[in-house]
Amino acid sequence: MKKIQPKEGESADIVSENIERLKELFPEAFSESGVNFDVLHQLLGDAKVLDEGEEKYGLNWHGKKRARQIALTPSTGTLLPCPEESINWDTTKNLFIEGDNLEVLKLLQKSYANKVKMIYIDPPYNTGKEFIYPDKFQENLDTYLKYTGQVDDEGMKFSSNTESTGRKHTNWLSMMYPRLKLAKQLLSQEGVIFITIDDNEVATLRQVCDEIFGEENFVTSIVWQKKVSPSNDATWFSSDHDHILVYAKNKLIWRPFKLPMNERQKSNYTNPDNDPRGNWNSATYTCNKDSDERPNLYYPLVNPNTGQDVWPKKTAVWKYSREVSQKHAEENIIYWGKDGTSNSPRLKKFLSKAKGVVPRTVWLYSDVGHTQEATKVLSELIDDIKFDTPKPVRLIEHMLRISTGGDSEEIVLDFFAGSASTAHAILNINANEGSNRRFIMVQLPELLESESYRSIADIGKRRVKEAGKKITNENPDATFDQGFKVFKLSSSNIQAWNPDRQDxxxxxxxxxxxxxxxxxxxxxxxxxxxxxxxxxxxxxxxxxxxxxxxxxxxxxxxxxxxxxxxxxxxxxxxxxxxxxxxxxxxxxxxxxxxxxxxxxxxxxxxxxxxxxxxxxxxxxxxxx
Known part of the structure; x- marks a missing residue:
């Protein structure tokens, strides 16, 4: 019977896995003594791996090397189950984890690597106020255990005031880098991450994500209109929007789902000619190519109402081939204007055949909610709490519809869970659509000066419980998983060998x-x-x-x-x-x-x- 070794009490060893992958690709660069970097450089092509020193392009800061190393260092912690704080422990597939998300992300690597369909995070915006997750948290698990009161310490209080330290971007970057590095490992090949951020760090975050996910996997930067009314006391401009950065694990594979039409979009479909096929909208029949570029698309269409040949402009030829246009004519879906004599025909698009709309990069609060709505929704669930800047449930539902199909147990991760808006959104969309997305929430039990709640994690758990009850009351026939298993980060159950040299x-x-x-x-x-x-x-x-x-x-x-x-x-x-x-x-x-x-x-x-x-x-x- 083999005894489990101390190394087996650690989380996934990412360094070893990277070495094994390199061995598979370049076995000739490895020997008994280790890696032959001269051979590896030759195999990669020297011109592509030269380090240009200070002149090389990229984001650098004091502590970047340490931040990268932190992501590669395995965790020796574990997650302790808490059935007494959970809902439907025996049947639920949702997880709510209390703990420093850096350690938790490491612990999740073996079980969930390449399995997460969508990640949404709302990290600290680094506005100059205090944010938790200082450098000390990156040292080892003991710091976290002291902070959460799991080991004795004299009044330990952690915060990082970025203005007073004089390292505004450095502290924030060192906090974000290893967490994003680990998050990428969890995303599936068809996965995507959404990150909300404001102007303070959007440029920096874009550079970090370009490095971690690859510039080629940047999808878009969305503008979310977060306010209903302007801030008239603003010194320069009223900040009415946030940014949402979107990166795919593999952009060549990932595609967004089309969104269902809202009532405003449906109102664009009418039926001016009483077509028996119902309401329709129309699209231009020409493209932006000229007759020299696309000579095969420069030909006449016959107007059936006048019998005349109608030619496109030489600078904007037809969008479709002769064969496709002939089919359109036979199906009577070419629209020739109100009186039937227009020289600019359009193609009918019927509402009954509409497959949804492509996501856009500007999200209005009328479609996805705003900060006031988010605060109101939370206060209606929990009336004895004040929580700063929760995100609207509708905003996250919008992301879920874009990135998940809902027809399988797709895993959604939020490792800056806060008040658990993401979990609320998943329960809501699952109940309304009959889908079965799963969530993993991770939240630091940041201590609160409150009589009702010990930590922010307690608020998140309470919200998920209350949201489940409310959704069930409003949808009594809905079948969805409203439970969650609670786990708490702690030291390993397996004792580490730490001998007393004196005894x-x-x-x-x-x-x-x-x-x-x-x-x-x-x-x-x-x-x-x-x-x-x-x-x-x-x-x-x-x-x-x-x-x-x-x-x-x-x-x-x-x-x-x-x-x-x-x-x-x-x-x-x-x-x-x-x-x-x-x-x-x-x-x-x-x-x-x-x-x-x-x-x-x-x-x-x-x-x-x-x-x-x-x-x-x-x-x-x-x-x-």
């Missing part, structure tokens, strides 16, 4: 139990899911054998018996029970089985358990 004997004795005292079987199970790359929403079943709980995770992907004591007389029955359950499900040679290392009374019992399982084809037997 090695005591250190060895204390390491006999490899799991943290006081952690539940549930805590350990979910760390196993994270470390093995299993979706945290998979079903977990349990059976009792000889008073011990045996767990099957994800229909037999993992089995575990985490009881603190398995004596030699119990080994045979527990082992055979796992074997039989494994056979009932989909037998797989890749199935893993876990036990506590300290549970076995002796090494013989441990060896016998491994032999029973391995004889039945279960070769991955591990001890914790």
């Amino acid at each position: 090695l004997e005591q250190s060895l004795l204390s390491q006999q139990e490899h799991l943290i005292e006081g952690r539940s079987e549930n805590d350990i199970l979910y760390e196993l899911l994270l470390k093995r790359g299993v979706d945290l929403a998979v079903p977990i079943e349990s059976r009792e054998v000889l008073g011990k709980n045996i767990y099957s995770i994800g229909y037999g992907v993992l089995f575990a018996c985490l009881d603190e004591s398995i004596n030699k007389d119990q080994v045979e029955e527990i082992g055979q029970s796992i074997v039989e359950w494994h056979r009932e499900l989909a037998p797989s040679s890749d199935t893993h089985v876990f036990f506590r290392d300290s549970a076995f009374s002796d090494d013989v019992s441990k060896t016998n358990m491994a032999a029973i399982l391995e004889q039945s084809g279960i070769t991955h037997v591990r001890s914790l």
Whole structure:
């Protein structure tokens, strides 16, 4: 039985994965001693990899190298399950995670890499006011644990006032860079990220995203009209809009879904000629090419009302070939004006055949909501709270319609969740459309001076609960997942080897139990899911054998018996029970089985358990 190693208690090792990819592409650049960079440069083409030093183009700041390294450093934390704070724990596939999003994004890598369809974030705008997530949070998990009161500390308070530090852009960039780097890894090839930002950092954010996602994957910058009325006390201009940057994981693959028409757009369709096919709109029949460029599109159309040949202008020929125009004429969808004699025909487009409209880059508050609406919606759900700058539910629904089809369990991630507007939008759109998008919300439990709520994360959880109730009351026949599993970032359940050099004997004795005292079987199970790359929403079943709980995770992907004591007389029955359950499900040679290392009374019992399982084809037997 193989013992789990300390490295296996970490999140995905992105550096190692990058090296393996390079080995696959350029095996000749690797040897036993490491990477031969001269060979690698030659294979890439020297002209393309030359570093031009200070004159090279790109965004640089003091601390960028450190920020990049932080993204590559694995996390040794875990996510502790909190069923008592959750809704529909056993059935829901939605997640609400409390914790520093840098650590959480690392922990999600193995389970959700390349699986997220859409990311929306509303990060701090860096306006000069305080924002949490300072540099200290990037050092290690201990800082976060002290801040959240999980380990003792004397009044630890974290904030980063960018004006007083004199590093306005530097602190913000060092905070954003590693998080965006990790977020990209989670996006699927068909995935897209939306980021709201204002004028303070939009230019900087654009450069960061160009570097991380690739300039070629920039889709657009949207202008969102966020205010109903101007700010007349503004010194220069009233700031009435925010920007929404849109980047695809792979722009060659990603395409936006067309949007349903609103009532204003539908009103553009009329039926002036009483066409039995219903209301229609018309489009120009010419294009912007001239007769020299497209001689095949320069030909006459016959007006059926006058019998005359109608030629296009030589500077703007017909949009369609002769064959297509003939088909249009036969279908009677060429419109010749009110009196039927126009020399500028148009093509009829029927409302009944309209497939939606292409998204535009200006989003009016009448279509997607504004900040006042967002505040009102939140206060109607939770009347005992004041929350700054929530985003409108309709704004995020608009993004969801553009980037997700709703016909499969598409995962949507928001790792600056705030008051959880994104989760609210997903519940709402799922209930109204009968779809089943899933959400993962991540929010730092930033402490509040409030009698009702300890942290911002508490506000987010309360909002999702209340939103689910309200939507259900308004849509009693709707079937949608209104639940969510709550997890909280903490240190690993597996003890790290940290010997006392002055008392090695005591250190060895204390390491006999490899799991943290006081952690539940549930805590350990979910760390196993994270470390093995299993979706945290998979079903977990349990059976009792000889008073011990045996767990099957994800229909037999993992089995575990985490009881603190398995004596030699119990080994045979527990082992055979796992074997039989494994056979009932989909037998797989890749199935893993876990036990506590300290549970076995002796090494013989441990060896016998491994032999029973391995004889039945279960070769991955591990001890914790």
